[in-house]
Amino acid sequence: MAKVTVSFVTEEDDKQISIESDQERNKDYTDKTKTKFRYGDTAYFRVYSHEPDTIQAISTDGDISDLGLFSDIITGEITTFISESSAATGKPIKNIYGYEWLGNSLGSITMIDPYSVRSSEAPSVADDNIAMASISYQTSYRLFGLTLSKKDIDEYPVIVYVRSLDV
Numbered sequence: 001m002a003k004v005t006v007s008f009v010t011e012e013d014d015k016q017i018s019i020e021s022d023q024e025r026n027k028d029y030t031d032k033t034k035t036k037f038r039y040g041d042t043a044y045f046r047v048y049s050h051e052p053d054t055i056q057a058i059s060t061d062g063d064i065s066d067l068g069l070f071s072d073i074i075t076g077e078i079t080t081f082i083s084e085s086s087a088a089t090g091k092p093i094k095n096i097y098g099y100e101w102l103g104n105s106l107g108s109i110t111m112i113d114p115y116s117v118r119s120s121e122a123p124s125v126a127d128d129n130i131a132m133a134s135i136s137y138q139t140s141y142r143l144f145g146l147t148l149s150k151k152d153i154d155e156y157p158v159i160v161y162v163r164s165l166d167v
Contacts, residue, residue, distance in 0.1 A: 004148060006043070006158045016115060017055070018048045018091065019162060022143060039150040046070075046141040047162055050092040050114035055142045059160045062148040070143055073097065075136040081106055081123045082130045088116050091139040104131040111137075 008019045022044035023033045037043045042065070047055045057064050071094065079087040085106065092114040099109045106129075107120030123130045146160060 004156060004158055006146065006160060008045075008160050008162060010161075011163045016049065016092070017162060017164065019160075020046055020048075022046050025143075037148075039148055042145040042147045044143060044145050045160075046143055048091045048139060048141045049164060051164065052140045052142040054165045055162065056165050057144045057160055057162045059146060059158055061156075061158045062146050064160070065145040065147070067143040067145055069140060071138055071140045073136065073138055076134050077137070078102075078132060079109075079117060079135055080130075080132045081119050083123065083125060085119045085122045086112055086116050087118075089135070089137065091141075093117070094138040094140055097136040097138065099133045099135040102132045102134055104129060106131045106133075109133060109135060 010017045010019075021033070021035075025044040026034045028034050034041075034043075044067075047057065049055055052069055057066070074089075074091055077090055079089065081087055093111050094114075096109065096111055096117065105121075106123055109117050109119055112118045117135065119131065119133075146158075148158065
């Protein structure tokens with residue numbers, strides 16, 4: 001049985017694109033998330049970007065299906081405010097649904113741009129006023145599926161190239 005290694009790459013200036021397996025759709029018959037796939041199976045992956053409608057994925061082998069745009073709610077992401085009133089998020093933000101300060105409070109939290117949030121009060125290490133918050137927000141992603149056909153090669157790599165199209 002052949003071993004296929006799939007690698008994801010992006011353009012150098014697309015550092016804010018993140019790619020991950022779609023754990024909801026990559027389930028086996030026991031409802032566990034698959035990490036290995038048979039030929040003919042489709043492996044689903046999400047591409048997060050602040051403009052997911054501009055994303056394109058191409059591969060060195062197999063068929064890539066563009067399954068459209070989806071949204072997701074991220075809950076309980078931890079952000080820290082130590083030396084600045086801004087903090088980065090793990091995925092691009094469409095809307096903030098809520099936040100909870102875990103200890104010290106720095107007021108309200110608002111979105112600065114698709115990749116960062118700001119507290120209304122500035123933290124101060126000198127005044128022992130630093131904080132951590134759990135935030136919930138809506139994000140968007142483009143869903144793709146990769147299906148590989150059977151090969152007579154023991155091992156081979158497949159590269160999926162993801163890029164943002166100029167609009």
